[in-house]
Amino acid sequence: MAALGQSPRLGRLGPDRSDGPHAGTLRERIWAARWCYLFMAPTLLLALLFTFYPLVASWYISFLDWSGLDSDREWVGFANYVEAVRDPYFWQAFGRTFAFAAVTVPGTIILALFAALLLNDQSLRMRAVFRTMFFLPVVTTTAIVGIVMSLVLNPFDGPLNAALLTLGLIDAPVDFLGDPDLSLWAVAGVYVWKWMGISMIYWLVALQTVPPELYEAAQVDGASRSKVHRHITIPLIMPFAIIITLIGFVGALQTFPLVQAMTGGGPAFSTELVEVYIFRLAFAAEHQPRLGYASAVAVFFGLTVLALTLAQAWGLRRAAATQRELRSGRR
Template sequence: MTAQLHIPVRRRLSAPHRRRGVRRNIIGWMFLAPAIVLIGVFTITPFAQAILLSFQSWDGVSPDTPWVGLANYEFVMSDPVFWASMRNVLFFGVIGFVIGNGLALGLALAVNATTRGTTFFRTVFYLPGVLSVVVVGLLFGFILAPGTGVLNRLLESAGLGALAQNWLGDPAFALISVAAVFVWYHWGFAFLLFLAGLQDVPKELYEAAELDGANRWTKFRYVTWPQLAPVTSIVSLLTLLGALQIFGTVQVLTNGGPGYHTMVPTLAIYNEAFVNWRYGSAAAMSVIFGGALILLSLIQLAIAGRRSRV
């Protein structure tokens, strides 16, 4: 017998089906239209205006905005304050990524292993994230104040007065102190995401691993960690973006001082525009910093996509 070739025939949709599909597309775009308009007005348009302004000189008051070409970018490239802020914000990113996420994952594992008090721990650990950055800055400004600060008084009462420091005024401790405040403020959200991811791991995988004689570390390495890969990618991206965009905490605690040891790009851009009245160079800073954030996000998403395909 001769084999028969079955060639799939593409069926043509009838006119009512085509009209129904077009109608669904129109309805979908109608629902998306308000969001697209808002994104265009409040995101794309300001970013395009910032790019245009970065090639101009403007003091924020004068109606004249003369074209200066790449002069603003040349100024930014040679500005030590801006690049010091970039180094500082990388430090915040590393601390948040390693210590903050490590702390969040460790406590999520501990809470997930308990049978009681999950709701209590989930609420308490997330509580710092509910506070505003101004409240957090004022709170830790009181705790870390030299002499009368709560931390120094506790050290003195414990007989460790030699360890008391000017935590926010000493260049050797200011950046570390602000980074610790950032971790305390942001780690609760990562904790909730990790805990949700752990609760979604199928119990059958752990049971199968136990039948194979796996210990705790083996189960974490071959079961828990691979299952948490999507959550880890999201948490890592949000933590890095949050660290790189830190502003309010630094402004309230140190305002970039002492000197420029705790300066961050967002605060440097703010000072350049609203203190020094150089909007053109501030726009150039924002374009460079925004481009770095976009590049970092694309790299992180590419890594997450490759990991999900493995």
């Protein structure tokens, strides 16, 4: 026993913790995982340069009266934020942004749910092909999508107007992107088409959580497909709807590439969402840039997105709790 107590591996009587996953000092653990940190270093450096530094800098710049083009910087405190609160153009852009999200999010989620229910059917042939077709717009560059869809919606030689004229649905070409009353909703339609695929994937993942024995029992009872979806599928995947909705809502607030490529915020500012408004303030050529004020607007908008992200985290916990309750009730 004495020899055991003096063992260099045990040191003293009791379990040896030197081989555990948390053994040694912090420096020793970092050195043991040095290759992991080495491979992470490029990504961390890029994140510091292009994410964390601009984030911190935007907060600082938001308290300045600065054009971004010269060295004259005046500290104005919260004056930029006060101006943003009083700026009607900002609130118009803010309202358009949330109106855009209020239309695109339900449209995207509902269409994606129908597509997922259809493509989750085991009897459907070429399901993988159709899933790929729905998902292709998601992985296509947003700028390319915007340019191509601008050509599709062109009132002079666009294929959409040509098809509508041929079918007799319209008497004259419709300027979808040139009419202030239509332009925002035309962009919204393109947005739904582009991002529906990712919501479809989320729904397909949710559908995999439905126990197959429930479907088998429903078939034995002679339930139709619509009743199966209404009484089994939809109730069991509804907890996932919270997360999918919040993810879609946050994404719908970040639409700068698509809007800039299709309309640039026009006509008559009808598609100028908050991100386009920030870009115009900071970099537009028709007036002297106001980088400080644009940063204040960006921070204000960023805090809104952050609040929605926190709501998403809360929704995730609630969805998990509801799912556990449903499963425990089945048992």
